[in-house]
Amino acid sequence: MSFRKTLLITAFVVLGGITLLHGALNLGWFAPRATTASGAARDKFRVGFLPVTCHLTCPVTDFINKQTTGGSNFDPVRFHGWPELKEAYLSGYTPVTFILAPMAIALREQGVPIKIVYLGHREGGDVMVHKDSGIYRTEDLRGKTVAVPGRYANHRLIFYRELKKAGMKLSDVNLVEMPPPDMPAALYSRSVDAITSGEPFPGQTEMDGYGRALYRVKEVWPGFISCVLAVHEDVIKNRRAEVQALVDGIAKSGKWLDANMTNRVDAAQFVSKFYYNQHPRLLEFVLSKPPDRVIYSNLKPLRANFEEIEQLAKEAGILQGTAHFDDYVDTSFAPEDDAVQPHPYATAQR
Amino acid sequence: MPRPALRTAHATTLLSFALPVGVGVMFLLGWHAAVRISGSDLFPTPVEVGRGLLELARQGLLLKYVVASLFRVSWGFALAVAVGVPAGLLLGWYSRGFQAFNPMIQIFRPISPIAWIPVAILWFGVTDAAPIFLIFLASVFPITVSSIAAVQNMQPVYLRAAQNFGLSRGELFRQVILRASLPQIITGIRIALGVAWLVVVAAEMIAVNSGLGYLIIDARNAGKRYDLVVAGMVMIGVIGLVLDLLVRQLEKFDEVRWGYARR
Amino acid sequence: MMEPGNVQRSTPNVQRSNAEGASSLDVGRWTLDVERSSERAAIFIRDVSLTFPGKRLGDEIAVLDHVSARVAKGEFVCLVGPSGCGKSTLLNIVGGFLTASSGEVLVEGQPVHGPDPRRIFVFQENGVFPWLNVRDNVGFGLRGKSKEEREKTIAHYIAMVGLTGFEDAYPRELSGGMRQRVEIARALAANPDIIYMDEPFGALDFITRLKMRADLVRIWQAEKKTILFVTHDIEEAVQLADRVLIMSKRPATIQQVVEIDLARPRDLDSPRYLEKRDEIFRIMGMSLRVGETLSV
Numbered sequence: 001m002s003f004r005k006t007l008l009i010t011a012f013v014v015l016g017g018i019t020l021l022h023g024a025l026n027l028g029w030f031a032p033r034a035t036t037a038s039g040a041a042r043d044k045f046r047v048g049f050l051p052v053t054c055h056l057t058c059p060v061t062d063f064i065n066k067q068t069t070g071g072s073n074f075d076p077v078r079f080h081g082w083p084e085l086k087e088a089y090l091s092g093y094t095p096v097t098f099i100l101a102p103m104a105i106a107l108r109e110q111g112v113p114i115k116i117v118y119l120g121h122r123e124g125g126d127v128m129v130h131k132d133s134g135i136y137r138t139e140d141l142r143g144k145t146v147a148v149p150g151r152y153a154n155h156r157l158i159f160y161r162e163l164k165k166a167g168m169k170l171s172d173v174n175l176v177e178m179p180p181p182d183m184p185a186a187l188y189s190r191s192v193d194a195i196t197s198g199e200p201f202p203g204q205t206e207m208d209g210y211g212r213a214l215y216r217v218k219e220v221w222p223g224f225i226s227c228v229l230a231v232h233e234d235v236i237k238n239r240r241a242e243v244q245a246l247v248d249g250i251a252k253s254g255k256w257l258d259a260n261m262t263n264r265v266d267a268a269q270f271v272s273k274f275y276y277n278q279h280p281r282l283l284e285f286v287l288s289k290p291p292d293r294v295i296y297s298n299l300k301p302l303r304a305n306f307e308e309i310e311q312l313a314k315e316a317g318i319l320q321g322t323a324h325f326d327d328y329v330d331t332s333f334a335p336e337d338d339a340v341q342p343h344p345y346a347t348a349q350r
Numbered sequence: 351m352p353r354p355a356l357r358t359a360h361a362t363t364l365l366s367f368a369l370p371v372g373v374g375v376m377f378l379l380g381w382h383a384a385v386r387i388s389g390s391d392l393f394p395t396p397v398e399v400g401r402g403l404l405e406l407a408r409q410g411l412l413l414k415y416v417v418a419s420l421f422r423v424s425w426g427f428a429l430a431v432a433v434g435v436p437a438g439l440l441l442g443w444y445s446r447g448f449q450a451f452n453p454m455i456q457i458f459r460p461i462s463p464i465a466w467i468p469v470a471i472l473w474f475g476v477t478d479a480a481p482i483f484l485i486f487l488a489s490v491f492p493i494t495v496s497s498i499a500a501v502q503n504m505q506p507v508y509l510r511a512a513q514n515f516g517l518s519r520g521e522l523f524r525q526v527i528l529r530a531s532l533p534q535i536i537t538g539i540r541i542a543l544g545v546a547w548l549v550v551v552a553a554e555m556i557a558v559n560s561g562l563g564y565l566i567i568d569a570r571n572a573g574k575r576y577d578l579v580v581a582g583m584v585m586i587g588v589i590g591l592v593l594d595l596l597v598r599q600l601e602k603f604d605e606v607r608w609g610y611a612r613r
Numbered sequence: 614m615m616e617p618g619n620v621q622r623s624t625p626n627v628q629r630s631n632a633e634g635a636s637s638l639d640v641g642r643w644t645l646d647v648e649r650s651s652e653r654a655a656i657f658i659r660d661v662s663l664t665f666p667g668k669r670l671g672d673e674i675a676v677l678d679h680v681s682a683r684v685a686k687g688e689f690v691c692l693v694g695p696s697g698c699g700k701s702t703l704l705n706i707v708g709g710f711l712t713a714s715s716g717e718v719l720v721e722g723q724p725v726h727g728p729d730p731r732r733i734f735v736f737q738e739n740g741v742f743p744w745l746n747v748r749d750n751v752g753f754g755l756r757g758k759s760k761e762e763r764e765k766t767i768a769h770y771i772a773m774v775g776l777t778g779f780e781d782a783y784p785r786e787l788s789g790g791m792r793q794r795v796e797i798a799r800a801l802a803a804n805p806d807i808i809y810m811d812e813p814f815g816a817l818d819f820i821t822r823l824k825m826r827a828d829l830v831r832i833w834q835a836e837k838k839t840i841l842f843v844t845h846d847i848e849e850a851v852q853l854a855d856r857v858l859i860m861s862k863r864p865a866t867i868q869q870v871v872e873i874d875l876a877r878p879r880d881l882d883s884p885r886y887l888e889k890r891d892e893i894f895r896i897m898g899m900s901l902r903v904g905e906t907l908s909v
């Protein structure tokens with residue numbers, strides 16, 4: 001066979017074959033299509049999230065929706081890092097997203113039409129040191145290497161404030177920025193002396209027995225918030241009912257998670273398996289030991305909390321201070337906490 | 351004295367298998383020993399990686415991920431060839447065009463595909479088009495540049511012979527310039543395929559939820575699953591080897607074989 | 614200074630020859646009746662000069678200095694001269710691959726404006742396309758012909774150069790002599806009026822070269838083409854040509870023309886052959902007594 005013929009045939013077969021295989025295996029082209037009886041299934045919006053405990057209500061709501069009504073009113077899209085998550089929001093691909101509160105505020109300051117409608121969680125996250133290290137107080141970190149997450153993470157901001165409280169400057173510790181998933185290995189190998197981030201990564205070091213909490217962030221900032229649910233203003237304007245349904249669903253699953261330990265263990269199982277692709281033991285550990293490590297109730301955005309965040313972020317130089325609570329929060333969707341009932345899902349199942 | 355037994359063709363082929371396999375086995379043993387001796391329980395041994403691969407295969411994920419990565423690389427790379435080769439032929443031939451575009455190409459060329467990730471997401475969202483775009487970008491420049499060089503380094507005698515026979519411009523391109531540059535273009539394509547496959551990890555850092563690059567990133571998120579991280583690396587390496595062997599088959603065709611130094 | 618229809622001298626080269634100790638030789642001079650010969654000539658070269666730009670700006674390498682010559686239709690003319698004197702340069706000008714700095718070249722009465730399929734060049738570097746097999750190489754100049762005619766012509770010329778059975782072979786599978794035969798067949802198949810050959814046998818071993826020369830003469834006699842053949846090998850020129858144009862060193866001009874009025878096939882031991890050979894050696898300022906070197 002001639003070179004030309006071989007090349008053309010090979011290209012055709014390879015491209016065609018691999019496309020068909022990809023369609024069959026990964027895109028579900030040939031799967032029997034779920035009958036779109038519900039009608040709304042066509043036009044669901046995508047919700048961006050990361051596989052972290054701060055965004056747990058996203059998969060939980062989706063899962064419960066699917067279990068109870070046979071479908072969800074949104075498509076959860078999992079990202080691996082904040083930049084990609086943010087860029088997908090900016091491109092309009094995910095008009096609704098879980099996001100770091102300071103990042104959402106910064107986007108607002110930069111003119112992005114973004115509104116926070118609900119909180120993702122409260123509390124969760126620690127400063128971890130190696131269990132054999134001699135570090136017992138913030139002061140002991142002097143001259144040590146500390147891994148911190150990206151600049152918009154509240155865990156980083158609160159770590160700065162604690163340093164200051166201990167009478168130290170930022171230059172007194174050696175800060176390295178690191179994606180939280182890499183932090184446990186860094187602490188284990190002692191390439192860093194301390195790590196701080198949201199769960200489940202600090203929890204993982206505890207579970208595996210080499211990490212010790214220097215302090216939990218909630219001890220120094222009770223009820224603190226790191227991630228929020230943010231929505232594009234166009235979606236708020238045009239699809240109020242759907243946003244309301246989403247917020248209601250998230251509120252109910254939050255309450256459901258906080259209702260009892262059985263629900264949490266249950267959630268650890270199905271979220272690990274179907275959404276995070278982590279070992280269920282890890283999620284179960286962070287959700288149960290201690291049981292109040294992360295909290296999913298009382299998630300209505302409150303002015304005081306955000307003003308505190310603004311203040312901290314301004315001090316750290318990551319916010320201008322040009323956007324305020326009313327610019328970047330829309331409280332009209334968030335139900336009052338005592339009005340939220342836990343989702344009946346689990347109780348009905350058990 | 352040469353040992354005649356080793357000089358038979360059969361022994362030579364056997365040796366050409368035995369040597370790389372031997373090195374591979376040595377490497378695996380060294381790896382295993384290094385993990386054991388250092389007592390690390392984060393970094394996996396080859397056996398654990400093998401078990402991780404088996405686990406993935408049993409879940410059907412291995413095939414899915416390999417297919418997803420190959421799908422993106424195939425399309426990104428095919429587009430790069432479809433754009434890069436004609437562009438390279440034209441720019442290699444028309445020196446004015448080369449003068450005009452070469453600085454631009456050299457500016458774009460060193461930009462890592464990772465730097466393009468935000469652009470890819472903003473333009474294509476987190477669909478398959480985004481990693482395809484990244485792989486395209488990574489491979490189109492090596493292909494273009496090697497095609498340009500192939501035309502520019504073409505033996506002038508072929509060109510003069512062609513001119514002598516009064517070829518039209520189209521015939522000149524198809525029958526002489528392309529054919530004379532083909533061996534070097536294919537070498538460039540081989541290198542570019544390596545690059546395309548190399549960036550699959552970076553390209554799948556975008557929130558696509560399949561592929562070997564995704565496997566690695568996902569395994570990092572999954573806590574202590576470094577066996578799966580390494581499993582992803584192993585698969586990328588092995589498939590890279592297979593791809594290279596396949597592209598090398600192209601070099602065996604009479605139409606291009608003349609262009610490679612014979613031994 | 615040079616008027617058309619007048620005499621051209623090669624004075625500078627006479628002096629150079631003298632300086633090199635060949636003063637006993639009478640290099641002579643030859644005259645050319647331009648007006649008459651341009652009508653019948655297949656190739657007509659008048660006062661062609663060429664200067665290459667040198668390495669540094671302003672530097673110039675004068676390669677050809679007022680070269681004039683003619684080749685009649687059907688004639689086999691060899692152009693000899695020392696290596697680097699400008700033989701290839703002159704042939705490339707005639708072939709249309711280079712433009713002279715001054716002077717004029719008429720081929721079949723027309724000024725040359727570039728390469729032309731009616732005159733095929735056989736290159737010093739072997740211009741056979743390595744990506745085509747023998748059949749397709751030989752058929753390269755036959756685009757536009759009907760399939761049968763193509764195949765017939767290809768078979769004919771492959772047979773003529775003695776490569777029957779190698780139709781499907783690729784150039785890399787052939788010896789140097791066979792590749793050169795392919796190129797000659799390719800040139801012949803295109804049915805040109807003139808063939809330009811630039812040291813086509815230069816890279817071949819002695820025996821092959823002898824055979825190739827004999828074959829070329831046989832083919833030329835059969836095909837009645839005009840051939841302008843460049844070589845630095847004096848023996849080769851004497852074996853092949855009707856006339857030998859002898860070029861001087863750079864900047865080159867035609868130093869002398871020697872008629873080789875020997876019947877073909879030529880006996881390489883005959884006194885007449887040796888006489889012609891020695892004459893050219895003398896003209897080129899070489900003495901056979903120096904050694905047995907036969908080519909310059």
Ligand SMILES: Nc1ncnc2c1ncn2[C@@H]1O[C@H](COP(=O)(O)OP(=O)(O)O)[C@@H](O)[C@H]1O
Pocket residue numbers: 665666674676694695696697698699700701702703863
């Ligand atoms: N493109 C060029 N630029 C400059 N010098 C050249 C070029 N081509 C040939 N020359 C010079 O012209 C002279 C004649 O070259 P050439 O015609 O190839 O000689 P030959 O008689 O051996 O065929 C040589 O000295 C060579 O260096």
Ligand SMILES: [Mg+2]
Pocket residue numbers: 700701702737811812
């Ligand atoms: Mg030459």
